[in-house]
Amino acid sequence: GAGVSQSPSNKVTEKGKDVELRCDPISGHTALYWYRQSLGQGLEFLIYFQGNSAPDKSGLPSDRFSAERTGGSVSTLTIQRTQQEDSAVYLCASSSLPGSGELFFGEGSRLTVL
Amino acid sequence: GESVGLHLPTLSVQEGDNSIINCAYSNSASDYFIWYKQESGKGPQFIIDIRSNMDKRQGQRVTVLLNKTVKHLSLQIAATQPGDSAVYFCAENEATAGNQFYFGTGTSLTVIP
Numbered sequence: 001g002a003g004v005s006q007s008p009s010n011k012v013t014e015k016g017k018d019v020e021l022r023c024d025p026i027s028g029h030t031a032l033y034w035y036r037q038s039l040g041q042g043l044e045f046l047i048y049f050q051g052n053s054a055p056d057k058s059g060l061p062s063d064r065f066s067a068e069r070t071g072g073s074v075s076t077l078t079i080q081r082t083q084q085e086d087s088a089v090y091l092c093a094s095s096s097l098p099g100s101g102e103l104f105f106g107e108g109s110r111l112t113v114l
Numbered sequence: 115g116e117s118v119g120l121h122l123p124t125l126s127v128q129e130g131d132n133s134i135i136n137c138a139y140s141n142s143a144s145d146y147f148i149w150y151k152q153e154s155g156k157g158p159q160f161i162i163d164i165r166s167n168m169d170k171r172q173g174q175r176v177t178v179l180l181n182k183t184v185k186h187l188s189l190q191i192a193a194t195q196p197g198d199s200a201v202y203f204c205a206e207n208e209a210t211a212g213n214q215f216y217f218g219t220g221t222s223l224t225v226i227p
Contacts, residue, residue, distance in 0.1 A: 042203060043217035056212055091157055099213050101148035105157025
């Protein structure tokens with residue numbers, strides 16, 4: 001596709017359930033980021049993938065959060081045993097150049113934990 | 115963690131006036147700064163960036179100013195238009211610390227027709 005695609009766009013789940021959020025970056029982009037945006041807040045860095053290098057997981061808030069990127073393309077963010085405080089919009093972005101601040105964001109996956 | 119914040123959470127301007135959105139940062143080692151625009155229901159969109167070896171950079175109707183002495187940057191929008199209404203975020207990066215970009219809380223800009 002022409003841009004970063006995220007799915008689902010909306011997800012409502014019950015506390016304690018696991019969720020998976022998917023990101024399809026722009027074709028050819030080697031860098032991929034996950035951010036979390038709570039209501040009325042800025043973007044919280046979660047994780048960064050660059051090519052085949054080990055991901056930078058320094059922003060993951062707890063061990064309930066994990067992410068993988070298969071084949072250097074599609075990425076999945078998994079949240080286990082969801083909590084109400086996990087409710088937020090999860091944004092994925094990709095970039096064609098390492099270290100470039102020109103990130104191309106998807107429209108996000110809105111997660112609501114009841 | 116990093117601290118990137120904004121002086122004012124909201125800003126209202128008349129159409130045609132110039133807008134100035136401010137951002138403060140705390141990490142003196144930050145050397146790369148970016149401004150993003152986020153419209154309602156959409157992901158952030160890159161506007162302009164500046165590296166620490168510069169103090170000013172201009173784009174189309176936008177200018178970013180960087181004052182490293184007081185750790186402050188601003189985004190100036192000339193002849194503000196209704197389509198400029200959005201939330202604006204500054205983000206910063208310290209290249210030697212990795213490729214994470216830390217975003218501020220954002221300023222909501224409303225353009226009054």
